[in-house]
Amino acid sequence: MIDKVNLDPVVDVQNISKDYSGKIAVSNLSMEIPAGICFGLLGPNGAGKSTTLKMVYGVTSPNSGDIRVFGRDVTKYTRETRSRLGVMLQEDVMTDALTPRQNLETFGRYHLITKLDLSKRVDWVINFMELNSHADVKVRNLSGGFKRRLAAAMAILNNPELLILDEPTTGLDPAVRHVLWSKIRQLKAEGKTVLLTTHYMDEAERLCDQVMIMANGESVIQGHPRELIKSELMPEVAEFDCSETEEMKILENIEEKSLALRSGDRLMVFMEDATRVLEAINQFDGGSRRPVYSRPANLEDVFLSVTGLRLGEGQ
Amino acid sequence: MSVSVRHVLSVWHRNASMYRRTWKLNLLPNFFEPVFYLTAIGIGVGAYISEIGGLSYVAFLAPGLVCVAAMNGASFEVTYNVYIRLAYEKTYSAVITTPVTPEDILFGEVLWAVTRATIYGGGFFIVASLFGLVPNMMAVLAIFVIPLTGLLFASIGITFSLHMPTIEFFSFYFTLFLTPLFLFSDVFFPISERLTGFWLNAAEVFPLLHPVRIVRSIFNGDWGLHLLWDLGYIVVVSAILLFWAQRTIKKRLSN
Ligand SMILES: Nc1ncnc2c1ncn2[C@@H]1O[C@H](COP(=O)(O)OP(=O)(O)OP(=O)(O)O)[C@@H](O)[C@H]1O
Numbered sequence: 026m027i028d029k030v031n032l033d034p035v036v037d038v039q040n041i042s043k044d045y046s047g048k049i050a051v052s053n054l055s056m057e058i059p060a061g062i063c064f065g066l067l068g069p070n071g072a073g074k075s076t077t078l079k080m081v082y083g084v085t086s087p088n089s090g091d092i093r094v095f096g097r098d099v100t101k102y103t104r105e106t107r108s109r110l111g112v113m114l115q116e117d118v119m120t121d122a123l124t125p126r127q128n129l130e131t132f133g134r135y136h137l138i139t140k141l142d143l144s145k146r147v148d149w150v151i152n153f154m155e156l157n158s159h160a161d162v163k164v165r166n167l168s169g170g171f172k173r174r175l176a177a178a179m180a181i182l183n184n185p186e187l188l189i190l191d192e193p194t195t196g197l198d199p200a201v202r203h204v205l206w207s208k209i210r211q212l213k214a215e216g217k218t219v220l221l222t223t224h225y226m227d228e229a230e231r232l233c234d235q236v237m238i239m240a241n242g243e244s245v246i247q248g249h250p251r252e253l254i255k256s257e258l259m260p261e262v263a264e265f266d267c268s269e270t271e272e273m274k275i276l277e278n279i280e281e282k283s284l285a286l287r288s289g290d291r292l293m294v295f296m297e298d299a300t301r302v303l304e305a306i307n308q309f310d311g312g313s314r315r316p317v318y319s320r321p322a323n324l325e326d327v328f329l330s331v332t333g334l335r336l337g338e339g340q
Numbered sequence: 341m342s343v344s345v346r347h348v349l350s351v352w353h354r355n356a357s358m359y360r361r362t363w364k365l366n367l368l369p370n371f372f373e374p375v376f377y378l379t380a381i382g383i384g385v386g387a388y389i390s391e392i393g394g395l396s397y398v399a400f401l402a403p404g405l406v407c408v409a410a411m412n413g414a415s416f417e418v419t420y421n422v423y424i425r426l427a428y429e430k431t432y433s434a435v436i437t438t439p440v441t442p443e444d445i446l447f448g449e450v451l452w453a454v455t456r457a458t459i460y461g462g463g464f465f466i467v468a469s470l471f472g473l474v475p476n477m478m479a480v481l482a483i484f485v486i487p488l489t490g491l492l493f494a495s496i497g498i499t500f501s502l503h504m505p506t507i508e509f510f511s512f513y514f515t516l517f518l519t520p521l522f523l524f525s526d527v528f529f530p531i532s533e534r535l536t537g538f539w540l541n542a543a544e545v546f547p548l549l550h551p552v553r554i555v556r557s558i559f560n561g562d563w564g565l566h567l568l569w570d571l572g573y574i575v576v577v578s579a580i581l582l583f584w585a586q587r588t589i590k591k592r593l594s595n
C-alpha cells in the first residue's frame with residue numbers, strides 16, 4: 026500500500042486584495058504553499074508583506090479573494106486555524122515586566138495548554154531557543170537578540186504545524202541570525218511548514234524553497250531562488266562604476282547577450298561569462314583600469330531587477 | 341460574536357498573575373483611600389453633623405464609599421492599563437495571533453476589572469463592618485452590588501479607552517467624570533434633598549448614583565421596586581456599552 030500523500034497546500038491564497046481606506050496594501054495576490062516547505066515573501070518596505078501574513082493568520086480579512094489554511098477558510102475557522110499555527114510578529118511584543126519564562130507561561134495559557142504540559146513545554150522551547158541563561162531575566166533587560174529568540178519561542182510554544190515569521194532576523198547580529206536560521210531549518214526538518222518575510226536575500230537563498238517577490242502589493246515573480254536567478258538574469262555579473270555615456274561605449278563592444286542594471290553610478294552587467302565584460306572595460310579604459318567586481322548573480326540581483334532598478338537590455 | 345469562556349479566563353489569568361506579583365504595592369494606596377475619607381469626613385466632619393436621615397454621618401457615608409472603592413478598583417484597570425496594552429506595549433496584537441479573539445480580550449479585561457473592584461469594594465466593606473457600620477445581617481447582601489458596580493465602571497471605562505485617541509484624555513476621565521460622580525452621587529449628601537424637578541430627574545443619568553442607592557437601601561432595610569430601576573440601569577447600561585466596545589475592539593485589533 027502506498028501512503029496517501031496530502032497534496033493540498035497548507036496555505037492556499039487566491040486573488041486576495043486589501044486596502045486601507047482606499048490605499049491599496051495588497052492587490053490580487055495568489056500563492057500556494059505546500060506542506061513542509063519554507064516559503065519566503067520578499068519585497069521593499071511597504072510592499073504588503075506583513076499585511077499578507079496578517080490575512081493568512083486571520084487577524085485581518087481581505088476585501089476580496091479566498092484564503093485557505095489547512096484546507097479551511099481562515100475567516101470562518103479562525104480559532105481552530107490559529108491553534109495550529111505560530112506567529113512571530115515583525116516587532117517584539119511581549120510584557121517587559123515579566124521574564125521570558127513568565128511570558129511563555131502566559132502565552133501558553135492563551136493556547137489552553139494545561140498546567141502540567143505547560144511547564145514541560147516552556148522548558149522545552151527555552152532549551153530549544155537557547156534561552157536558558159536569560160530565562161529568568163526581566164524582558165526589559167534583554168538584548169535585541171534574546172528578545173527575538175523569545176519571540177520565536179512564543180511562536181513555537183504550541184508546537185504549530187505552520188510557522189509564520191515576519192522578518193525574523195531583522196536588526197540582529199550575524200551570530201544570532203545563524204542561530205535562528207539553524208532553528209528554522211531544524212523546525213522545517215521536523216516537517217513544519219514555514220512562511221517568512223525578509224529583506225535579506227542571503228537569508229531567503231539559504232532558507233527558502235520558494236520565494237515570492239512582491240512590490241506595491243502585487244506579486245512580481247514566484248519560484249525557487251536558484252531558478253529565478255536563472256530565468257530572470259544570467260549566471261555571472263560584473264559590477265563597476267561608470268557614467269551613462271561610458272556605459273553605452275563599453276556595452277557597444279559586447280556582442281553576446283547581456284543585461285545591464287544601474288543604481289546611481291554603479292552598473293551591473295549580467296552575462297553568461299563575465300570575463301567578456303572585463304575585456305570590454307579594458308578595451309575602453311586602455312591603461313588605467315577601474316576596479317571591477319565580478320561574481321555569480323544572486324537573488325538580490327533578481328530582487329533589484331524586478332522591484333525597480335532600471336534594467337537595460339543589451340544585444 | 342466569538343467568545344470562549346476558557347480563553348476569556350486565560351486573559352483574566354494573565355492580569356491576575358501580574359497583580360499577584362505586585363499586589364502589596366497596589367493594594368495599599370487604593371485600599372486606604374476610602375478609609376481616609378471614612379475617617380476624615382465621616383468621623384472628622386461628621387462630628388459637626390448631628391444626624392442625616394436618622395443616621396450618624398459616618399454611617400451615612402459607609403454605603404456610598406463601598407461603591408466608590410469598587411468604582412476606583414475597576415476604573416484604573418480598564419483605563420491606563422488597557423490603553424497601554426492596546427496602544428503602547430501592543431500586547432493585544434500578539435495575543436490575537438493565538439486562538440484568543442478580540443472579544444475574549446474584552447471580556448477577560450472586564451472580568452479582571454470586576455475582580456479588582458470586588459477586592460477593593462470587599463476590602464472596604466470589611467473595614468466598614470469593623471467600624472460597626474454594617475447595621476444588620478441583611479446588609480451583608482450589599483456585597484453582591486460590589487461586582488455589579490465593578491461591571492458598570494469596567495464597561496464605561498473600557499469603552500472610553502477603546503475610543504480615546506491619546507492617553508492624555510484619561511485625566512479628563514478621572515477629573516471631569518469620576519471625581520464629580522464621586523462628589524455628587526448620594527455618597528456625601530442625599531441629592532434628592534438638594535435638587536428638585538428637572539435636575540433631580542436629570543441626575544438619574546449618572547452611573548454611580550444607582551449602585552450607591554442600592555447599597556444604601558439594603559443597609560437601611562428599604563427593600564422595594566425602586567431597586568429594580570437602579571439594578572436595571574446597571575445591567576442595561578453595561579450591556580449596551582459592552583456591545584459597543586466589542587465592536588470597537590474587533591475593529592481596532594483587526595487591521
Ligand atoms: N493598519 C494599517 N492602516 C493603514 N495602512 C496600513 C496599515 N497596515 C499597513 N498599511 C499600509 O499598507 C502598505 C503595506 O504595509 P505592510 O506593513 O504590509 O508592508 P511590508 O511589506 O510589511 O513593509 P515592511 O517591510 O516595512 O515591514 C503600506 O503602505 C502601509 O502603510
Ligand SMILES: [Mg+2]
Nearest residue numbers: 074075076115
Ligand atoms: Mg512588514
